Amino acid sequence: MIVVIDIGNTNIVLGVYQGEQLLHHFRINTNRQATPDEYGVMVHNLFQMSNIVIDHIQGIIISSVVPPIMNTLEEMCRKYLHHTPMIVGPGIRTGLNLRYENPREVGADRIVNAVAAVAKYGGPVIVVDFGTATTFDCIDSKGDYLGGAIVPGIGISTEALYQRASKLPNIELEKPKKVIGRNTVHAMQSGIIYGYAGQVDGIVKRIHAEMGVIGKVVATGGLAELISSETETVDEVNPMLTLEGLRLIYERNVITTPIDKTFGTPKASK
Ligand SMILES: Nc1ncnc2c1ncn2[C@@H]1O[C@H](COP(=O)(O)OP(=O)(O)O)[C@@H](O)[C@H]1O
Ligand SMILES: CC(C)(COP(=O)(O)O)[C@@H](O)C(=O)NCCC(=O)O
Ligand SMILES: [K+]
The missing domain is CATH 3.30.420.40 (ATPase, nucleotide binding domain)
Incomplete structure (x- = not known):
């Protein structure tokens, strides 16, 4: 064990x-x-x-x-x-070739996700992890870790709205019935959920274009299920990807x- x-x-x-x-x-x-x-x-x-x-x-x-x-x-x-x-750090064998300018700078969780994604799905593959920050990690067909993108996470973005705008409340992160919100809570839920879904699709499409190949897209992290169901590009949600890696x-x-x-x-x- x-x-x-x-x-x-x-x-x-x-x-x-x-x-x-x-x-x-x-x-x-x-x-x-x-x-x-x-x-x-x-x-x-x-x-x-x-x-x-x-x-x-x-x-x-x-x-x-x-x-x-x-x-x-x-x-x-x-x-x-x-x-x-x-x-997980310097000296540990991951089997990945890290093509970050400074490999020591990559977050350990991103490396772990990449290892699991390559093992399970093979490259090219993109991992989207909805944590405190939302991270995108790209691995090519040779298993090289290319880098990716880091975005403010859903939780901290929602908190920022509530803390910085006096009339905006703290909201429950759930899907509103319509995109056009007719009260403050629904308008905020719409903005966050559909905004993040659109952001994922936008970044993934640009990554595919830059890589010159369409890789499988796997989502993980606390809020993966909620957002992924609204995206066009996420192929699979795997909540245990980091533990598997x-x-x-x-x-x-x-x-x-x-x-x-x-x-x-x-x-x-x-
Ligand atoms: N099972 C869950 N259901 C709903 N929200 C969750 C769940 N797990 C985590 N979250 C929320 O998702 C956000 C990121 O959590 P997590 O993926 O654990 O981030 P990190 O890896 O950065 O610690 C937090 O705001 C957390 O409250
Ligand atoms: C981007 C992160 C903050 C994500 O952390 P998390 O949301 O999982 O808590 C973490 O992977 C990190 O601190 N990375 C170092 C910078 C980098 O990966 O380039
Ligand atoms: K994480």
């Missing part, structure tokens, strides 16, 4: 895999103030409620786009899950020791 952890700016998502099968997944708030002990309590309780036995964990992998939380979670893993986690990277990098005769399972390095 391995544990995969995706630290985003809004949420930390944890997955528990047995082989290729995702047994459990949990979403908790990214709290920049929480201590390793506080995260430890949370993870311990979640695992206990799902009857996950900590002694059965063979290894852990983390990708993070929030540097201060990385250390906190690393310590939590060592203290409460009894493993030093593998970290973490599992693949873990398997490509883990140093397994020979079969442990006592337990009959290969042991990951500690």
Whole structure:
């Protein structure tokens, strides 16, 4: 059993895999103030409620786009899950050729998404991840990571409207019945949902033109389903894409020791 952890700016998502099968997944708030002990309590309780036995964990992998939380979670893993986690970063084999000007600049979550997309769908492929920021990642037919686009995410854009315009309320992100909103809430919902759907189609069409080939388009992240159903270009929604990529990277990098005769399972390095 391995544990995969995706630290985003809004949420930390944890997955528990047995082989290729995702047994459990949990979403908790990214709290920049929480201590390793506080995260430890949370993870311990979640695992206990799902009857996950900590002694059965063979290894852990983390990708993070929030540097201060990385250390906190690393310590939590060592203290409460009894493993030093593998970290997605320099020195880790991804199988991707990163054609970013400075490969160290690419967000780890974008690399992880790209790895999963190439493995599952093959290149050319475009990943759209609706997180705190919406990211577009392009991978060509050779499996080269070309780069992409970064857009303010749906959550933070909606919050900005509410915080910066006195008469605009905080709204529930749901699809309005009509594009022409006849009250403030419906007008805002229309603008956000159809605006983002149009933005995705606009960027994807330009990417296809620049790549000179039509790649498959896969969407992931918290709000992927809501927006993708209104787009023309998104072919598939895969909510677990990032967790899947973490599992693949873990398997490509883990140093397994020979079969442990006592337990009959290969042991990951500690
Ligand atoms: N299952 C969900 N349903 C609806 N909204 C969600 C869900 N998960 C996340 N969100 C919202 O989507 C936004 C981005 O979340 P997430 O994908 O976790 O971002 P990040 O990876 O940047 O932490 C947040 O505003 C969050 O509130
Ligand atoms: C673009 C991001 C903020 C997205 O993060 P998220 O929405 O998943 O929290 C993150 O991938 C990041 O910090 N990237 C570094 C810049 C880059 O990828 O070029
Ligand atoms: K994300």
